[in-house]
Amino acid sequence: MRAVKTVISAAGNLKRENPEMNELICLRAIRDVNVPKFLQDDLKLFNGIVSDLFPKTREEPIDYGSLEESIRKVCDDKCLKDVNGYITKIIQLYETTVVRHGLMLVGPSGSGKTKCYEVLAAAVTALQGQASVSGGVYEAVQTYVLNPKSITMGQLYGEFDLLTHEWTDGILSSLIRTGAAAMDEEKKWYMFDGPVDAVWIENMNTVLDDNKKLCLSSGEIIKLSDVMTLMFEVQDLAVASPATVSRCGMVYLEPSILGLSPFTECWLRTIPTLNGQ
Structure with a gap:
């Protein structure tokens, strides 16, 4: 019930922002609430379930x-x-x-x-x-x-x-x-x-x-x-x-x-230069 309430709260916020939006509100609310808690492997399964619930519905990228x-x-x-x-x-x-x-x-x-x-x-x-x-x-x-x-x-x-x-x-x-x-x-x-x-x-x-x-x-x-x-x-x-x-x-x-490369790049930026090189 708490999870359902959170989805409804998110959908309410979206409706106030975009009064003209159709069923995409429900889709985006479900995504916003659930996607953060999933692993990369779980997302594939979640996306499959969502595509069954909202067939032929294409989400616009959020700015x-x-x-x-x-x-x-x-x-x-x-x-x-x-x-x-x-x-x-x-x-x-x-x-x-x-x-x-x-x-x-x-x-x-x-x-x-x-x-x-x-x-x-x-x-x-x-x-x-x-x-x-x-x-x-x-x-x-x-x-x-x-x-x-x-x-x-x-x-x-x-x-x-x-x-x-x-x-x-x-x-x-x-x-x-x-x-x-x-x-x-x-x-x-x-x-x-x-x-x-x-x-x-x-x-x-x-x-x-x-x-x-x-x-x-x-x-x-x-x-x-x-x-x-x-x-x-x-x-x-x-x-x-x-x-x-x-x-x-x-x-x-x-x-x-993240992987390892961002850590390496950020560390390299902190190294002081020698003789202007």
Whole structure:
């Protein structure tokens, strides 16, 4: 049901952008929501299913205009190679942030997960105030990165002192409370850079639901605002529960999208020249 709701939300955004569009809206919404989570081999099967559902329907290439230009410029500024497949993944991450407030960047080391959200945040911030491809305008992005596995549950969510019964806020509860109280329209991305497991993420099921409420053990409930997004940067979901996975959007990055040549080229650019050569 959560997957169906996401497709409907994406279709609604597209309909508001293009009131004259026909059944292509449904096709594009299904693609935008599902393609980011598939491997290259799975895409062939998915495309076969879609071609059966929408026979003789040809999709026009989507023009992301200023967003794609800004992404390529940020890649150049950060000394990164703008590989087309990687640019597509960054745009897919943007599309996922529009329809989901909880999402996961999944992939092994070397697939470009960290740079994916860093480049997108810089690109969107550079476009602040301009009309966006999803309706509305682009807003500046603030990112907050923490490793939930490097600290205790009490340090993450907050805890009572057993002797004094005083409540001490955790890192996440402090960040969420500050973000919820802020009156600006800047996007706030909370990046959990560490393994996902049932020890700490099960406490986030309520905040990943549509009601977007973080429930603390002190009895306090903090509701996320519309500009707040929870992101998880993980290598795999081997020990994540279906309850958590179904609540999050997925963007899967494969090392094969980049290969080795972009790493080599970017490294060669950083080597200082000798005698002007």
